[in-house]
Amino acid sequence: MIQTLPERMSFAEFVEWYPDNGRRYELHNGIVIEMQPTGSHELIAGFLAEELTLAIRTAKLPYTIPRTCLIKPRFPDSGYQPDIVILNRTVLTEEPLWEKASTIQYGKTVPLVIEVVSTNWQDDYAHKLVEYEAMAIPEYWIVDFRALGAVRYIGKPKQPTITVCQLVEGEYQMQRFISGQRLDSNIFPELDLTTNTIFQAAQM
Numbered sequence: 001m002i003q004t005l006p007e008r009m010s011f012a013e014f015v016e017w018y019p020d021n022g023r024r025y026e027l028h029n030g031i032v033i034e035m036q037p038t039g040s041h042e043l044i045a046g047f048l049a050e051e052l053t054l055a056i057r058t059a060k061l062p063y064t065i066p067r068t069c070l071i072k073p074r075f076p077d078s079g080y081q082p083d084i085v086i087l088n089r090t091v092l093t094e095e096p097l098w099e100k101a102s103t104i105q106y107g108k109t110v111p112l113v114i115e116v117v118s119t120n121w122q123d124d125y126a127h128k129l130v131e132y133e134a135m136a137i138p139e140y141w142i143v144d145f146r147a148l149g150a151v152r153y154i155g156k157p158k159q160p161t162i163t164v165c166q167l168v169e170g171e172y173q174m175q176r177f178i179s180g181q182r183l184d185s186n187i188f189p190e191l192d193l194t195t196n197t198i199f200q201a202a203q204m
Helices: 011-017 039-059 089-094 121-134 195-200
Strands: 002-008 024-028 031-035 084-088 112-116 139-144 161-168 171-177
Touching: 011 024, 039 084, 039 112, 039 195, 084 089, 112 121, 121 139, 121 161, 121 171, 161 195
Parallel strands: 112 139
Antiparallel strands: 002 031, 024 031, 084 112, 139 161, 161 171
């Protein structure tokens, strides 16, 4: 569930306004939106963060997963806060807004970004996909554990699906992974992670 707040802001105003209250907000074309994820959503995001942190340490990659991070897309007056962002430490110094506002604007800094789908699934499959592609972020996962996305995105019959988008010659090539399948990631080729393991993380 999401709640739209009445403020209309530029991205610079949004960064200055962003409150330190533990809540998550995004800016969509000047409109501030408070993100209100469900418990299941957070369990899956937490599980993926743990698995990817282990993969980073095992492979000794120069990556990190920040607690909070804003992505500044090319679309004006917008700022997204993905569920998981993998950052390349070796190029963080080239990000002009990182030290001041933990904000990323160059795709080369982000090997992988992940969105766990909630009721605002249109943003994950449409707006954010287009913006992450335009930034040239190499890999984007859409984790639709409740099969909320439209049939055109996850097929018919609708079922829990993870869509892995990989940048090839400037465009995302998409693979769907459903029940029982092992994910295929260019960023983490040794990652042994199945859709079932991820979906089961939502269970209490």
